[in-house]
Every structure is written in structure tokens, then in C-alpha cells.
Amino acid sequence: MIVRISGEGQFSIDDAATAELNRLDSELEAAVNRNDEAAFTAALHGLLDQVRAHGSALAADTLEPSDLILPPEDASMDEVREMLTEEGLIPG
Amino acid sequence: MISARSRGLMAAKMLMKGTAARMGVMKRVSLVFKAKANKALDKMEDPRETLDYSYQRQLELLTKVRRGVADVATSRKRVELQMNQLQQQSNKLEDQARKALGMGREDLARGALERKASAQGQLNDLQVQYAQLQAEEEKLTVASQRLQAKVDTFRTRKETIKATYTAAEAQTRINEAFSGISEEMGDVGMAIQRAEDKTAQMQARAGAIDELMASGALDDAVGGQRDDIQSELDMMSASSDVESELSRLKGEITAGAPKQLEGGANGNSQGAQAPQAGAQAPQGQAQPASIPAADRPAEPQDGEG
Numbered sequence: 001m002i003v004r005i006s007g008e009g010q011f012s013i014d015d016a017a018t019a020e021l022n023r024l025d026s027e028l029e030a031a032v033n034r035n036d037e038a039a040f041t042a043a044l045h046g047l048l049d050q051v052r053a054h055g056s057a058l059a060a061d062t063l064e065p066s067d068l069i070l071p072p073e074d075a076s077m078d079e080v081r082e083m084l085t086e087e088g089l090i091p092g
Numbered sequence: 093m094i095s096a097r098s099r100g101l102m103a104a105k106m107l108m109k110g111t112a113a114r115m116g117v118m119k120r121v122s123l124v125f126k127a128k129a130n131k132a133l134d135k136m137e138d139p140r141e142t143l144d145y146s147y148q149r150q151l152e153l154l155t156k157v158r159r160g161v162a163d164v165a166t167s168r169k170r171v172e173l174q175m176n177q178l179q180q181q182s183n184k185l186e187d188q189a190r191k192a193l194g195m196g197r198e199d200l201a202r203g204a205l206e207r208k209a210s211a212q213g214q215l216n217d218l219q220v221q222y223a224q225l226q227a228e229e230e231k232l233t234v235a236s237q238r239l240q241a242k243v244d245t246f247r248t249r250k251e252t253i254k255a256t257y258t259a260a261e262a263q264t265r266i267n268e269a270f271s272g273i274s275e276e277m278g279d280v281g282m283a284i285q286r287a288e289d290k291t292a293q294m295q296a297r298a299g300a301i302d303e304l305m306a307s308g309a310l311d312d313a314v315g316g317q318r319d320d321i322q323s324e325l326d327m328m329s330a331s332s333d334v335e336s337e338l339s340r341l342k343g344e345i346t347a348g349a350p351k352q353l354e355g356g357a358n359g360n361s362q363g364a365q366a367p368q369a370g371a372q373a374p375q376g377q378a379q380p381a382s383i384p385a386a387d388r389p390a391e392p393q394d395g396e397g
Contacts, residue, residue: 007231009234061245065271069118084120
């Protein structure tokens with residue numbers, strides 16, 4: 001599976017590691033839903049660390065699309081909300 | 093392929109309406125990226141047109157990201173310049189404090205050190221900004237290199253596709269090439285936007301510091317502006333110059349005085365001394381001594397009455 005960390009690059013990750021990624025992703029989403037910035041930052045950094053630790057960086061010249069995309073390391077919760085709902089990206 | 097594209101858009105629309113609530117942040121972000129790519133693809137009649145169109149966009153984005161790197165570097169250099177100015181200012185204020193202390197003016201020394209502390213505070217703030225800008229610059233540089241590598245791959249593949257496949261066959265190949273690069277483009281575009289936002293914030297703060305330095309609150313050493321601590325120190329040393337000049341002149345006059353007296357300037361000499369005695373009287377001993385003498389008779393009178 002290919003995961004991109006926004007602003008950082010793409011990583012190839014064993015499917016075995018995805019369960020933990022999904023767990024952290026749920027935490028991240030829950031933090032966004034209950035508007036908890038501290039929990040959001042902790043979950044995001046946990047998620048990114050997991051990807052960096054278990055993934056191997058893809059070559060720069062590859063044109064493989066990612067299966068999953070993660071927000072950049074220094075993203076705020078508001079920025080992530082914006083990324084998810086940005087007007088103009090999607091018509092209708 | 094068209095159906096795949098529609099699926100992407102549908103998923104994106106679903107998440108807009110909040111019906112994709114259990115999808116997770118990672119998946120939703122990637123869907124937004126895909127929707128963006130699909131939207132660009134939908135514009136083209138002949139799928140092969142998308143190749144040239146996208147390649148053009150890629151080159152534009154490369155230019156933009158390089159300009160972004162240059163902009164961040166400019167901001168970083170500006171912060172660096174300000175840091176140097178503040179450091180000079182801080183050193184100068186410490187010098188002034190030392191001189192003021194040497195002249196026994198602790199009040200002036202205190203004032204100078206207070207300003208030094210303020211300059212030092214600004215300096216610490218700028219050091220943090222400088223580190224952030226440096227990190228941003230490195231990030232964008234790497235992003236620009238990554239995009240360049242992908243654009244090169246894309247160009248090669250584009251030529252192969254155009255030469256080898258008919259319009260009908262080309263679509264699959266194009267989608268493969270296109271999805272990876274458009275994701276990268278979306279990401280780089282976002283990175284540039286973030287860098288621009290940060291740079292704009294820092295430029296606003298740099299402008300504020302420039303204003304602060306121009307106002308004299310930190311005193312602008314480089315601009316050579318008026319500096320009240322320096323001017324008071326200058327005044328003190330100037331007045332000590334005046335004093336030494338005065339005593340030199342007095343010395344000359346005293347040495348020359350006998351000659352003038354011999355010339356029959358006796359009356360003048362006495363006349364000049366008389367007003368001096370009169371002028372000194374209010375501060376001198378003579379008058380205070382005479383006032384109590386005049387007052388004393390009045391006191392017993394009050395006491396008796």
C-alpha cells in the first residue's frame with residue numbers, strides 16, 4: 001500500500017502495518033469530530049511516525065498514486081477540515 | 093474509465109454531504125485529491141490532449157515552486173538582516189550603558205539596558221522565525237526536486253503514449269501516468285500555499301520590527317537616527333569639554349589680568365566683580381545670613397501678641 005505524507009513524500013507500507021494506521025486514523029478523526037486540538041496533534045504525529053517507521057520512501061520519479069494521503073506534520077485541525085471540505089475543489 | 097472517474101466524484105460529493113462519515117481522514121483526503129485530478133481529466137475531449145495540457149501545468153507549477161523557494165529565501169535574508177541590526181543595536185546599547193556607568197549616570201545605564209533587553213527579545217523571536225523559514229525553504233526545495241523528477245518521468249511516458257496508442261487505447265495509460273503526477277501537483281500546490289501564508293505572516297512581523305526600529309523605541313543604530321541616550325552622553329562629554337575650555341580661558345584671563353589693571357582698568361575690574369557678588373548673593377551665604385537677622389525681631393513680636 002502507498003501512503004503519502006503531504007509535503008513530505010510517498011511511502012510504501014506493508015499491509016500488516018495498516019491495522020495500526022487505521023486505529024490511529026480513527027483517533028485522528030474522533031479528535032477532529034470533538035474539536036480536540038491536542039488529541040488531534042498527538043494522533044497526527046503518531047500516524048506520521050508510524051508511516052515513517054514502517055514505510056520505505058518511494059523513488060521521486062515514480063508516478064504511482066497513493067492509496068492514502070495524510071495531512072502535513074504541522075497541519076492544524078482547521079487546516080485538515082479545510083482540506084476535507086474545500087470549496088471549489090469539487091463542483092456541486 | 094469514465095465510470096471510475098464518476099465514482100471518484102461521487103465519493104467526493106458524498107463526503108461533502110457528510111454521508112462518508114466513517115471513512116477516516118486518510119481516505120477522505122486522498123479522495124479529495126482524486127476528485128481534483130478527475131475534474132481536470134473531464135475537461136478534455138481527446139484523452140491525449142490531457143497529456144500536453146497536464147505537462148504544461150506541470151511546468152508552470154515547477155516555475156511556481158521555484159519562485160516559492162526564492163520568495164522564502166528572500167524573507168529569510170530579510171530576517172537575517174534584521175537580526176544583524178538588532179545584534180548591533182544590542183551591542184551599542186551595552187556600550188552606552190558601560191559609558192554611562194563610567195560617568196556615574198546609573199539612570200542612563202539602566203535606560204540603555206532596558207532597551208537592550210527589548211532588542212534582545214526581538215532578536216530571540218526572529219531566531220525562531222529564521223529557523224522556521226529555513227525549514228520551509230528546505231521543504232520546498234525537496235518538493236521542487238521531487239516534482240521535477242516526476243515531470244521528467246511524465247514527459248517520457250507522454251511521448252510513448254502519444255506515439256504508441258490510439259485515442260481509445262490511450263486512456264488507461266494516461267490515467268495511470270496522470271493520477272500520480274496530479275497528486276504530486278496537488279501536494280506541491282498546497283505546500284506552496286502554506287509557505288506563502290507563513291512567509292506573509294513573517295513579513296508582516298518583519299515590517300512591524302522595522303517600524304519599531306524606525307520609531308526609535310529600540311533606537312536605530314544603523315539608520316543613524318537621533319538617540320537620546322547617546323545625545324545625553326554626548327552632551328555630558330561636550331559639557332566637560334566646555335568646562336575645560338572655560339578653565340583654560342579663565343587661566344588666560346588671570347594671566348593677562350595684571351596688564352589690564354596697569355592700563356587703568358581698575359574701575360572696570362571692580363565693576364565686573366560687583367555684579368558677580370550681587371548675582372551670587374541669592375545662592376550665597378551673605379543673604380541667608382541677613383534674612384534670619386531681619387526675621388528674628390518679628391518672631392518675638394508674634395509670640396508676644
